[in-house]
Amino acid sequence: MILQRPCLVIRNGKCTESPSLDKAEYVFQDGDLTYSLERIVSKGDHATTHIFLEVSDRDNQKSTWKMEERPLPKYLGHFL
Secondary structure (H helix, E strand, O other): OOOOOOOOOOOOOOOOOOOOOOEEEEEEEEOOEEEEEEEOOOOOOOOOEEEEEEOOOOOOOOEEEEEEEOOOHHHHHHOO
16 A cells, blocks of 8 residues: 555644735644644745744744655645
8 A cells, every 4th residue: 555544634724825825824733732834935036935844832842844845746646
């Protein structure tokens, strides 16, 4: 089997987009942790996409990672 059971299931998340559609954020919780996944597209001739993942605990201690945008594998195409 190609896909395995997920270790995290996202429910009741909230997605917000900026009016100019250059920023989107998806926030969800799992236990005591809050996750924020943010996608920012810079404006200009050479638009660049920036993706950040921030994880906060109940004491508001945060860890943030800058992610890379990667294309989906071809075998996942039929799931979309």
